[in-house]
Amino acid sequence: MKNGSVTDSGEAGRGGPKMRSSTSFSRSESVREQQQSCSRVLFVSKRRFTGVHQVSLSNSDKTGTEMYLQNAHHQTCPQDLRAVLKELAVLKEQIKVLQKENREQEENLETQKTETYELKQQLEEQEENLETQKTETNELKQQLEEQEENLERQKRELETQKTETYELKQQLEEQEENLETQKTETNELKQQLEEQEGKLERQKRELERQKTETYKLKQQLEEQEENLETQKTETNELKQQLEEQEENLETQKTETNELKQQLEEQEENLERQKRELETQKTETYELKQQLEGRVWDGFPQKRKLGRQQTETYVLKQQLEEQKEKVERQKAEIIQLKKKLQVKQLAFSASLLDQGRGNTGPYNSQTTLIFKRVVTNIGNAYNPYTGIFTAPVRGVYHFVWRIFGHGNIGAAAVLFRNEEHIFIVSEQQTSGGVSASNGASLLLEVGDQVSVRLWANTRIHDNEYHHTTFSGHLVFTM
Structure with missing residues (x-):
């Protein structure tokens, strides 16, 4: 029995430890499984958390999350898993907030980009304006340099003039000194020549009088030469105008004579036709009286009377036609006479009617009124306004001459309506x-x-009469 008990106890002792080891093994297995499941959950959570929201978290946030997960991995999973999940939910909310802020920052960034682009455009425009201003500034600098050069040149000229003026003053002073010396010598000579002074004075007076007379004669001669030249020019112009007018007049006379001859011939024909008509009227009247005084003698006299009446009617028609022709010819003659009168257009006038004097200067152009009219055929020139008005369409020739004196220039312009044609000037x-x-x-x-x-x-x-204005009609059109 001892052996049995011992055996049983030994077996029991052997079996006991085996049972404890199996129990502890099963417990360790369950703990490992739980830890593995927790690790898988944490790994999945970590992967999901870091993988999905990797863009939205900063490096520091990621590091903190990984450390938190690693710490959670070392802790007991069943106790901390809910807390980890709650924290993950909080982190998700924070991530959403961060994503919203990120979107707002992106929108702000787009706005800033747009504003930056606009600022760049404005900067480019300002740069272009700056380049334009630089160009204008350079041009102004060039102009300023040119003006400075002109100013320097003027300064140099002024210095030159000052120098020349100073030299002239010195020369003048020297001449005054020489003049004083000459005066002294003259006084001495006067004292020495007191005896001959009377004769010399008379000779001087005579010489002065002769000089004065000579000077006056020279002035008169110059004026006469000027007047002679002016008169020659005007005479030549008037001769040319007169020759042209004579030619036109001869042509018009020839045309007028021809028209007169035609008119006389037509009047003679008209008178002859009138006489024939009167004769026919007389014969017709006598025939009527004979016809009334006696009885009808037969058809021959009736036919004769009919023929005479027909001839009388034809003659009356011819007479009416002749009258119409004469009236037309008279109207044509009247028109030709008018044209003949219009063709005779010419005028010539000088500025002043009498006396002498200046005209001008004025601040603006002023119409000159030539008051002394020597010729105004056709009355186309108005001596009260100084304006020539064309009565017919044609070619006209105008000549104007001016005279002036002194240091003020003389100039006059020919105008057609308000059109500047030609100018004449002298100074x-x-x-x-x-x-x-x-x-x-x-x-x-x-x-x-x-x-x-x-x-x-x-x-x-x-x-x-140096200042004149002339014109005439050359031919009609």
Whole structure:
């Protein structure tokens, strides 16, 4: 029994430890399984958390999360899993908030990009404006440099003039000294020549008188030469105009004579026809009386009377036609006479009617009124306004001449209506000046031609009539 018990106890002892080891093994197995399941859950959570929201978390957040998961892995899974899941839910909410902020930041970034692009465009425009301003500044600098150069040149000229003026002053002082010396010598000579002074004075007076007379004669001679030249020019112009007018007049006379001859012939024919008509009327009246005084003698006299009546009617018609022709010819003659009168157009006038004087200067162009009219055939020139008005369409020729003196220029312009045609001008520092010009113009009916004084100039006229305005019709069109 001992052996049995011992055996049983030994077996029991052997079996006991085996049972404890199996129990502890099963417990360790269950713990390992739980830990593995927790590890898988944590791994999946970690992978899901870090993989899905990797873009939205910063490195520090990721590191903290991994450390938290690793710590949670070492803890007991059943106790902390709910807390981890709650924290994961909180982290998800934070991630959503961070994503929303991220979207807002992206929108702000887009807005900033747009504003940056607009600022770049504005900057480019400002750069372009700056380049333009630089160009304008360079141009202004160039102009300023040119003006400075001109100023320097003017300064140099001024210095030169000052130097010349100073030299002239010195020369003047020297001349004054020489003059004083000469005066002293002259006084000495006067004292020495007191005896001959009387004769010398008389000779001087005589010489002065002769000089004065010579000077006056020279002036008169110059004026006469100027007047002679002016008169020669005007005479030549008038001769040309007269020759042209004579030619036109001869042509018109020839045409008028031909028209008169035709009119006389037509009047003679008309008178002859009138006489024949009167004769026929007389014969017709006598025939009527004979017819009334006696009885009808037969058909021959009746036929004769019918023929005479027919002839009388034809003659009356011819007479009416002749009258109409005569009236038409009279109207044509009247029109030809009018044309003949219109063709005779010419005028010539000088600025002043009497005396002498200047005209101008004025601040603007002023129409000159030539008051002394020597010729105005056709009355197309108005001496009260100074304007020539064309009565017919044709070509006209105009000539104007001006005279001036002194240091103010003389200038006058020919105008057709408001159109500037030709100008004549002359200027010199002293003495008299004269100039002339001419133009042929095609004028319509009613066109106006005048001579206007140029602004800030002056002209002169006197009893010799230097300043003139002339014109005439060359031919009609």
